[in-house]
Amino acid sequence: MGIDQSFWGMLEQTDRTALEAAATRVLFQPGSVICHQGDNSRNVLLVSRGRVKVSRLTHNGEETVLAVRGPGEIIGELSAIDGRRRSATLTAVDPVSGIVIRYTTLKRLCGKHPGIAWAMLQVVVSRQRATGDQQDLRTGPALCRVGAVLLYVAHRGPDDLIATVPLSQRELAGIAGISRETIARALKTLRERGIISTSRTSIKILREDELRKLCGI
Numbered sequence: 001m002g003i004d005q006s007f008w009g010m011l012e013q014t015d016r017t018a019l020e021a022a023a024t025r026v027l028f029q030p031g032s033v034i035c036h037q038g039d040n041s042r043n044v045l046l047v048s049r050g051r052v053k054v055s056r057l058t059h060n061g062e063e064t065v066l067a068v069r070g071p072g073e074i075i076g077e078l079s080a081i082d083g084r085r086r087s088a089t090l091t092a093v094d095p096v097s098g099i100v101i102r103y104t105t106l107k108r109l110c111g112k113h114p115g116i117a118w119a120m121l122q123v124v125v126s127r128q129r130a131t132g133d134q135q136d137l138r139t140g141p142a143l144c145r146v147g148a149v150l151l152y153v154a155h156r157g158p159d160d161l162i163a164t165v166p167l168s169q170r171e172l173a174g175i176a177g178i179s180r181e182t183i184a185r186a187l188k189t190l191r192e193r194g195i196i197s198t199s200r201t202s203i204k205i206l207r208e209d210e211l212r213k214l215c216g217i
Helices: 013-022 077-082 103-112 114-136 142-153 169-176 180-192 208-215
Strands: 024-028 033-035 044-049 052-057 063-069 089-092 096-101 196-198 203-205
Touching (some): 013 096, 077 103, 142 169, 142 203, 142 208, 169 180, 180 196
Antiparallel strands (some): 024 096, 033 089, 052 063, 196 203
C-alpha cells in the first residue's frame, strides 16, 4: 500500500475524532448532485466512500470536468475559507458516504487542532499546483494526452493498483482538449497494448508504469 496523501490520511487520530464528533453523516446515490455551481453554501464534505465528480459549466454551457475526488478527500474547502459561492458542481459517481462539516465548526476546529489547519493548507496548495498540471494535459500528442488524463483522474483501489476511471469518453475528451473520435482511437491503441481494459461503463488501468513511461510522467 502507498502512503495516504489524502486530507484524512494526513490527520492524527485526535484530529479525526474531533472532526467526526462535530460532523453530520451523509449518503448520496450515484448520479445525484451534491451541490450546484453558484450555490451559496460554505459547508465542506469529507468523502468516506465512493467518488465525486467536480465539474464546471463554461460560458457556452459546456461541462468541464475539473477533478474526481475519492475516499479521504475534502471538498468545498475554498468556499469554506473565502465565503464565495460554489465554483463547481459536485456529482456522486458511485454511492457516496461521508461527513459534512459546517464552516463555522471547521474554523473553530482549525483553531483548536493545528493539524487540521495544516492539512487544509496542504490540500489548497496541492490543488493549486494541480491546476497548472491540468493545463499541461492539453498539449502534446493525442496518445500522451489521453494517458496523462487517465492517470490524472484515476483513483487507487485497496490493492494499490489504479482503479476504474469514472468518466465518459466525452468527459475525458473535454479534459484532454481533443475530439471524441481521437480519444476513441487512443483508447483502442492503449487497449491493444494491454495497458488498459475498457467496458461499456468503465476504463481500468492495468499497467501503470508503462502508461507513465508513455506519457513521460
